[in-house]
Amino acid sequence: MPTFEYAPAPESRAVVDLQSSYGLFINGEFVDGGGTSFKSISPATEEVLAEVSEATDADIDKAVAAARSAYTRVWSRMSGADRGKYLYRIARILQERAREFAVLETLDNGKPIKESRDVDVPIAAAHFFYHAGWADKLEYASLGTNPRPHGVVGQIIPWNFPLLMLAWKIAPALATGNTVVLKPAETTPLTALLFAEVCQQAELPPGVVNIVTGSGPTGQAIVDHPGIDKIAFTGSTGVGKMIARSIAGTRKKATLELGGKAANIVFDDAPIDQAVEGIVNGIFFNQGHVCCAGSRLLVQESIADEFDRRLKRRLGTLRVGDPLDKNTDVGAINSRAQLDRIVALTDVGEGEGAVRWDSGCALPTKGFWFRPTIFTGVSQTHRIAQEEIFGPVLSVLTFRTPQEAVAKANNTPYGLSAGIWTEKGSRILWMADQLKAGVVWANTFNQFDPTSPFGGYKESGYGREGGRHGLEAYVKTGA
């Protein structure tokens, strides 16, 4: 029997011009940070990609001062139409340099090149295009009377979609006239630093965007800084709670986009092959490092065995390996720490009596890897049904009736997203009405568009990003 081996089809790294070390981007220039430097590695190979500065409290002072000065002297005085021009310019440069961004994102994050190429970078550019259009129309966005910026916004973003989350944060902030101090995650700072070059290339006025690198203490320094008017954070619920505590009693506003434990609900009349695809996309896209990942499959009991068989067959065709290979479906886990957490929680799942399955595919010897894994026989009381694993691990539960599906789906402290798979339109509408989740997808999953608001219920956070709703978080209104 012949076998269809896909020969390696690696995307070239040559397009990326990596420097050996990077400083902080403050007031339009790269400057050395005051703290010790740290290394950013490729999670697929553990190769050191670059050294990055850790910003100290003094560096944050400088960054906030630069942002304040840019806000007062330039950005808040500029017409919306002119701000829009800069955003359009950034969007076009992102498109022109798309391959460079995609390759660097894949190197630094470990995600497959096909995802950074087809999802992260195009949608990041789309966010700038979309918000560029709003910049001169804020009066007409039904945000309230006299919409105007907060001032200096501190933004802290996660490592799962480094450039895309940067775009979600920076584009609306700039469109509404705010200036920004942004901290990328410590394991994935490189595309943010490349974006700083884009700001220079676009001749964005100095200080409008400042990018400071570092880990938890750097983020805390931004949150606590008295010169910050608003915080926008995407990351874990634990850190989100710390931020909420830190700013309680201050005048600072916040939007928090936190964790999730989404239910992807499959009814017995679902388009079954597409539902299998949707479940796979829901939890194995980006190695499951997705806050809105469909990490709980709720499948109607009458088709559970059949669905399980189809799902496992499909997992057998997922290609796990070199993220730069254009045929890779599942890449590397972003860090050693995250891999340890996934291993620990899956061990708990086995200990709790759930049945563990993976395809047994070969994994590279270096780097951080975890096979796409399915747990069946999971109960609501199992920790793997309650806690966010943030990895390629699906917990399968069953239900008998639509009411039971809703009850189980909502029985979580989180409420970021949900999926419904059924051919019955009326049931989709009824379910969407019952589910306590910020985003509900019907017969699809993980669709992102700048025009559509995104955000959570309950411990998944507050505030919305994207769409007209996303603008609200970046303006104050009234007299």
Next chain:
Amino acid sequence: MNTPATDVDSTLDATARARDLVGVSRLTNSALTGWLHGLPGVDQVGCEARAAGLGTRSIKTTSKAWAIDLAISMIDLTTLEGADTRGRVRGLAAKALLPDPSDLSTPRPAAVCVYGDMVTTAKEVLGDSGVKVAAVATAFPSGRASMAVKLADTQDAVRAGADEIDMVIDRGAFLSGDYLTVFHQIAEVKKACVRADGSAARLKVIMETGELVTYDNVRRASWLSMLAGGDFIKTSTGKIQPAATLPVTLIMLEAVRDWRDLTGTMVGVKPAGGIKTSKDAIKFLVTVHEIAGEDWLDNHWFRFGASSLLNDLLLQRQRMTTGAYSGANYIADDSPSTAY
């Protein structure tokens, strides 16, 4: 490469098997309707997204060379024109025997596909070379004729030596919900494929998916064709647009995969019409590989109905061998394509 052991048995009593699979004592239209409409639906957006995703696979170097040879070996080299002459058919058959005179290691296409009256001519050239002769029958392409005419058309081609029969279903009957008529017609044509010695021509069932329009219909027609005893399910006549699209072929590959799970029997798939480039052909092979599985990566179970595709595959093959593109004038062609 042939693995005919799991072929549909030519003495199959399709109605008896259908009763068994559908679970009824008498095969009625309502029984068939219940069974076909009980198949899971197809979500159009999701299906097309999956096909587009498979289309982004990057097949390079050794795997590309392997795929090109496989694709050549899967072609039903086709001419189906009113203007076909014996000379043109002889030329096409000669091309099938020697696709690239500059490289004798080039594999041969699987078959030459012609109208019934050209079977003898094609057979004269192809002889026992192993390249099959396929004949379209049953009042191809519309299928609008009496059953007697369709059966006579089929028997005529089989007697003339056709190895394979490409029939068309009655789309009018299908779209009006008369599945039983479609079933019986396929089963009757299948019987007409049996030769005097008891062997049989393999039957490809053309569903003309461009006229069925919805993916749900494609799925139902695929299952109906398999239930009635088709050896192959085929997308199109090539006379209707759209013809063989990747999502339609994906649905059909899911159908043959699930059919084998249910019955243990393999059925072949043939997209036909509109596949013109090597790049397109490789997307189809990737889809075969990842949807139906490797067992279908064999010209006994997967075919391309095409005319101009062969020349593009040869061009790519020459480039992979020599490292440079040659050009149309370096591809010997006795019957340059003037149609699809």
